[in-house]
Amino acid sequence: MVTLLESEMQPFPRVDYSSHPAYVSAGSPWSLSDDRVERVVTEIDAAFRDLLAGADCISDGEEARFNAAVGTRIDELQAYVLGTGGLTGRIADYSARAMKLARQALLDEWKFQVRSHRFRYQPVLTAAQHRKLEILKKDGVVCLDPIPEVASHFWDKTWWERRLMRRQADRLPWGRCAMAIDPHSPAGVMLQRTLRRVGVFELAGAYLGCRMEFLYAALDHAHERQAWYKGCYADVGMGTSETAYMHLDADCDIVKAMLYLTDVKPENGAFRFVRGSHRWVRSPFLIALYKGFDCEQDAYFERAQNTLDYESGYYRPRFQAADHRRELMCLPSSFRGSTHFGDDVIDGTPLSKQLLASEDVLAGSHGTFVLFHGAAGIHRGSQVSVGERWAIQIAFRASKERSERPPRYVEERLASLRYHFRRLKRTVLSTSEAI
Numbered sequence: 001m002v003t004l005l006e007s008e009m010q011p012f013p014r015v016d017y018s019s020h021p022a023y024v025s026a027g028s029p030w031s032l033s034d035d036r037v038e039r040v041v042t043e044i045d046a047a048f049r050d051l052l053a054g055a056d057c058i059s060d061g062e063e064a065r066f067n068a069a070v071g072t073r074i075d076e077l078q079a080y081v082l083g084t085g086g087l088t089g090r091i092a093d094y095s096a097r098a099m100k101l102a103r104q105a106l107l108d109e110w111k112f113q114v115r116s117h118r119f120r121y122q123p124v125l126t127a128a129q130h131r132k133l134e135i136l137k138k139d140g141v142v143c144l145d146p147i148p149e150v151a152s153h154f155w156d157k158t159w160w161e162r163r164l165m166r167r168q169a170d171r172l173p174w175g176r177c178a179m180a181i182d183p184h185s186p187a188g189v190m191l192q193r194t195l196r197r198v199g200v201f202e203l204a205g206a207y208l209g210c211r212m213e214f215l216y217a218a219l220d221h222a223h224e225r226q227a228w229y230k231g232c233y234a235d236v237g238m239g240t241s242e243t244a245y246m247h248l249d250a251d252c253d254i255v256k257a258m259l260y261l262t263d264v265k266p267e268n269g270a271f272r273f274v275r276g277s278h279r280w281v282r283s284p285f286l287i288a289l290y291k292g293f294d295c296e297q298d299a300y301f302e303r304a305q306n307t308l309d310y311e312s313g314y315y316r317p318r319f320q321a322a323d324h325r326r327e328l329m330c331l332p333s334s335f336r337g338s339t340h341f342g343d344d345v346i347d348g349t350p351l352s353k354q355l356l357a358s359e360d361v362l363a364g365s366h367g368t369f370v371l372f373h374g375a376a377g378i379h380r381g382s383q384v385s386v387g388e389r390w391a392i393q394i395a396f397r398a399s400k401e402r403s404e405r406p407p408r409y410v411e412e413r414l415a416s417l418r419y420h421f422r423r424l425k426r427t428v429l430s431t432s433e434a435i
């Protein structure tokens with residue numbers, strides 16, 4: 001059981017854009033009351049927390065309860081922000097989209113909490129797993145026993161995927177380079193077997209209080225030519241922030257792991273986690289809203305050819321584009337934010353110093369295996385200043401079923417055949433293109 005120290009009850013960071021050099025010239029065109037917005041946000045958060053506190057005695061009608069307690073208050077806030085004297089034009093449309101996603105995210109979290117109380121997942125852990133669980137609860141991140149032999153096997157089994165990714169890195173050197181591992185590929189099958197063998201599902205499940213299932217694994221190639229996180233405020237003469245790419249994922253039912261396939265020094269894009277930040281006090285509604293704004297960027301900015309990045313070359317285009325920056329300042333001040341806020345923290349400020357001082361740099365040799373609560377804790381990685389890093393990012397999701405589905409051998413065999421057919425077809429096509 002983790003007991004909160006007073007020093008750990010710190011608030012989650014909020015960037016003051018009105019004093020940020022890239023935003024000061026825009027002023028604060030929001031003309032309605034910030035205090036009123038703050039008050040309704042506080043009411044939404046309080047109603048949501050009350051709802052969660054009673055999640056253990058709910059048997060049905062989750063959505064109706066949510067709508068009555070929380071949804072009506074979100075409606076009230078939306079009516080004020082978008083009503084007479086409030087937002088208009090593109091930023092009004094953008095805000096409406098973000099608020100819709102925020103509402104859905106809170107509803108999903110509420111349903112997840114009800115489900116986890118109903119299922120009461122309590123795996124039997126070894127003494128070593130208990131120790132890891134306590135570290136995970138306290139720090140939000142824990143190093144598991146290294147698995148170098150698995151990393152080596154995975155490396156060998158992904159020769160085809162790595163070849164495609166190296167080509168992609170040459171085509172778009174500044175962009176991100178990641179590929180989902182087909183769960184039915186040789187590497188995907190081996191990885192899932194390993195995860196079961198080493199007990200990660202039980203550990204992640206004990207942490208979230210829910211039986212976990214495999215969601216995805218993605219191979220990530222980070223290298224020194226990448227620039228997708230650089231230069232947000234270059235137009236106003238500001239360099240890339242020391243805290244750039246610090247973020248949280250804000251997915252309530254997901255726990256993640258990172259497995260290094262190569263030896264990783266700090267300069268090779270090591271994974272970093274701000275220790276204990278998963279417990280910092282925050283507004284559930286505002287975090288969900290920031291995620292809503294982040295997700296809805298796609299309605300206003302074109303994706304690059306790799307679908308991971310944007311045409312502009314920077315991963316948060318709404319903070320880079322001058323017209324969107326002006327519109328950000330039209331929002332109530334508490335609405336201005338992002339789950340990926342690190343780029344907006346000014347170097348040398350107390351907040352920047354605090355974040356950097358609490359950040360663990362998880363360098364390690366190949367086979368280093370880390371489990372972390374990226375949904376709530378501040379983390380980053382893949383920012384290479386020298387060389388490269390190959391790693392697998394793995395996501396576990398809370399299952400909606402009480403027990404595991406029995407294996408379906410025929411379906412899995414067919415899926416494996418489909419993977420090999422796709423691989424053969426792409427190899428033949430790329431060979432004929434090269435001739």
Ligand SMILES: [Fe+2]
Nearest residue numbers: 248249374379
């Ligand atoms: Fe993340």
